[in-house]
Amino acid sequence: MSSYISSLIFVFILGGAVFYIGIRRRLFKRFNLYELVTIALFCSLLYIGGLPFKFGLSRIPFIHAFIYSIPFTALLFIGIRLVPKSGTATLIIFGSSLLSQVISRGINPLWWPYALFAGFALEFFFCFAEVILEVELMRWWRDY
């Protein structure tokens, strides 16, 4: 119980730091509808991206988690590059976690801080280094 509470406090501190740096450096921008839908579709893609990775050994729990991290990371970073704004990483990770809870595992709010932690860690790096994986692809796609 104490380890859970301490991890919760850590998530709050990390989230606070992200918000503080983000607001101070004016990194937060509003998402438009197109970006929100793109993030939503990437939440779904994270769920089905592991489809080719369903083979013999990958069905064993720990090996599955290890192998599944390959498509997860790849899709997450493509998503961040397509919507290069602060908050995209958190929305994609938290959204996909909530999606899997709604569909298969069942809603359990005690698991939410773990997804938030993963998102905040990435956001913290982006905010701190002031590096968002920007790419011209999104602009090109809008013009297309």
Place this chain on the structure above:
Amino acid sequence: MKYISKATFFHRLDPRTKILMSLICACLVVILDTPLSLFSLSIVLFAVFLSIKPPLSYIRIIIYLMGTTMIAAVISQGFFYYFEPRTPIFTVVPSNTRFFGNLTGGIYFYKEGVIYGAIQSMRIFSATLLSMVIVVSTYPSDLILGLKKLGIPEKLGFIITVSIRFLPTLGEEAKRILIAQKLRGLRLKGICGALNGFRFLLQPLIIDSLRKAKRIALAAEVRGFTGKRVEIRSLRFLWADRVVLFIAFLTMLFVIRKMFCP
């Protein structure tokens, strides 16, 4: 596991009640720390699970999950229990064995580890059971509506709604692309095959997703998504919901009082 439409008491409950109940149950799972109390909680939740009349295959899955979790946790904790005091039940490798004994300091199976493993497995089991009750008895869109009413941000609610709506479509599309690639000679066996398959799946799937995103965003804009919104389906908080929540909340208060103010 998926939603199954049945006319049971738990199916009729408001999604908000189920979400709040899951939160209370999750707190109980963390607070309770004796094998007897956790066993009682598991039994109650198993009874709740049976009350939603799940198919036999679901009950089989639950029993299989319960058995494997219990065995794995008891064995692993029995061997690797670290805290003191610990009482060895039997010795696998004595500490005076020539190589492994010196290396490991002896491998023992501890009684306290077995108890700790049983407690942990019952915690996992209880949390899983209530989650399954929610999944089987609540339609996903009702669950999202419940989350929105409980204060989840509108944008996050929209993201989850769109994700759920397009998950089957994207899944079908991914399968179609993989079949097409297989017909062109792609082999999907092993980790290398999986990586290759993923590489060839990614490009068409993402391009198609972006096309879809553009269409959905346009359709939502046309229907006035950014303006004031109304919902076709509304949730109703009935007396049954209030009674269930009241009982769950009282139980939690009772347990907290019992644990922290004996």
